[in-house]
Amino acid sequence: MNYFEECIKRISESVKYDSSQYPAKEGKPFGDGAADCLNHFLALAQSYGFETVNYDNYIGEVKFGKGKDFAVLAHLDVVPAGGGWTHEPFGGETDCAAGRIWGRGTMDDKGPAIISLICLKALKDEGFKPKRTIKLIVGCNEENGWECINYYNKHAVMPEEGFSPDADFPVIYAEKGILQLRLKFACGGFTHLSGGERANMVCDYCEVCAPRDDEKLKRYNLGYNDGKVISRGKSAHGSTPELGVNAISPMLEYLGLDDIHTLLFKDGFGLKKLCDDTGRLTLSPNVVRQDGENIFFDCDIRYPASYKMQDVLDAVSARGVGYEIIHAQAPLYNEKNCALVTTLCSVYNEVTGKEAKPVAIGGGTYARALKCGAAFGPEEDGEENTVHKADEYISFEKIKKCFEIYKLALKRLTEK
Numbered sequence: 001m002n003y004f005e006e007c008i009k010r011i012s013e014s015v016k017y018d019s020s021q022y023p024a025k026e027g028k029p030f031g032d033g034a035a036d037c038l039n040h041f042l043a044l045a046q047s048y049g050f051e052t053v054n055y056d057n058y059i060g061e062v063k064f065g066k067g068k069d070f071a072v073l074a075h076l077d078v079v080p081a082g083g084g085w086t087h088e089p090f091g092g093e094t095d096c097a098a099g100r101i102w103g104r105g106t107m108d109d110k111g112p113a114i115i116s117l118i119c120l121k122a123l124k125d126e127g128f129k130p131k132r133t134i135k136l137i138v139g140c141n142e143e144n145g146w147e148c149i150n151y152y153n154k155h156a157v158m159p160e161e162g163f164s165p166d167a168d169f170p171v172i173y174a175e176k177g178i179l180q181l182r183l184k185f186a187c188g189g190f191t192h193l194s195g196g197e198r199a200n201m202v203c204d205y206c207e208v209c210a211p212r213d214d215e216k217l218k219r220y221n222l223g224y225n226d227g228k229v230i231s232r233g234k235s236a237h238g239s240t241p242e243l244g245v246n247a248i249s250p251m252l253e254y255l256g257l258d259d260i261h262t263l264l265f266k267d268g269f270g271l272k273k274l275c276d277d278t279g280r281l282t283l284s285p286n287v288v289r290q291d292g293e294n295i296f297f298d299c300d301i302r303y304p305a306s307y308k309m310q311d312v313l314d315a316v317s318a319r320g321v322g323y324e325i326i327h328a329q330a331p332l333y334n335e336k337n338c339a340l341v342t343t344l345c346s347v348y349n350e351v352t353g354k355e356a357k358p359v360a361i362g363g364g365t366y367a368r369a370l371k372c373g374a375a376f377g378p379e380e381d382g383e384e385n386t387v388h389k390a391d392e393y394i395s396f397e398k399i400k401k402c403f404e405i406y407k408l409a410l411k412r413l414t415e416k
């Protein structure tokens with residue numbers, strides 16, 4: 001088998017399933033696309049000769065080896081496509097000239113999941129016999145609540161140690177805490193203010209029914225059509241709002257909601273002072289909806305690992321703003337010199353010839369579902385970041401590099 005060609009083929013197939021979350025159906029808790037994508041993945045693993053388990057289309061598992069469990073935690077669900085694409089988001093287009101596969105999920109996280117599976121196949125073909133049971137666990141609700149992980153924990157035993165190929169190289173030793181809040185403000189004078197699709201995606205489109213003001217439209221670079229003011233931005237991952245352009249910000253300025261704009265976009269809560277070696281707190285208001293005289297903002301907050309969720313809630317309450325907690329995850333923190341982190345970092349450096357050090361991120365991965373877990377690739381510093389953005393892609397070069405890194409890491413971590 002040509003493992004590189006197999007990766008390209010299978011990633012392309014997987015991307016063709018729109019596995020963003022849809023209303024539940026009987027036996028399909030996250031809709032047709034997620035269930036079909038999971039079954040495609042497990043059928044592929046079975047064709048390679050691996051034992052698999054499907055936990056009622058919430059989450060799946062591929063097993064290889066015997067001994068103490070070791071986890072590779074990936075996910076097959078994706079955020080919605082959003083706008084601005086020049087390639088079909090669920091087309092799985094293979095562009096040999098550009099050396100890329102285009103589509104939602106190529107980097108986050110179908111590509112790394114498929115590569116990890118084919119690494120197991122390559123190790124098996126070589127006759128490698130791991131002294132631990134490698135469990136490649138693939139969830140279907142990572143982007144929107146982690147019900148898949150909760151279901152797994154109720155029906156199986158989560159391994160204590162492992163990695164998640166769903167962040168950055170060289171290796172992530174710490175992840176910020178995640179807090180998604182729905183903030184409530186009372187105001188009026190306009191109708192149908194709406195924008196954004198998910199709390200963890202920077203809003204790239206916002207509209208409102210409001211009077212036309214040509215001077216303001218020009219000042220804030222907004223459009224006007226059929227009685228609606230229209231704001232267009234650029235999506236990005238909620239943990240890195242600085243990489244996007246939030247369409248909500250100029251809309252609030254156009255509507256004269258300066259107090260709200262200050263709170264949400266100019267650190268009116270005074271939260272940016274929260275900072276440690278895992279980084280500074282970020283707050284990104286990514287969904288806005290109007291309900292009568294009230295406006296609700298779904299905000300994605302990533303707070304430094306040495307702080308507590310209550311520190312954030314106290315700052316919000318101090319400004320008299322009502323809130324509802326949508327989703328929360330405690331931070332992840334490992335010692336930089338623990339065996340897992342040092343092994344993963346040394347593997348990355350050995351393959352790439354670099355001398356990189358472990359890093360911390362604002363994103364949240366399945367690694368925090370483990371007692372000792374670390375996020376491990378696939379992104380690297382200096383690369384174009386298209387995760388949660390239009391025209392997401394994985395390059396052929398990235399596929400080759402990840403295959404080499406993950407294969408060696410799996411061998412090193414399970415050979416003793």
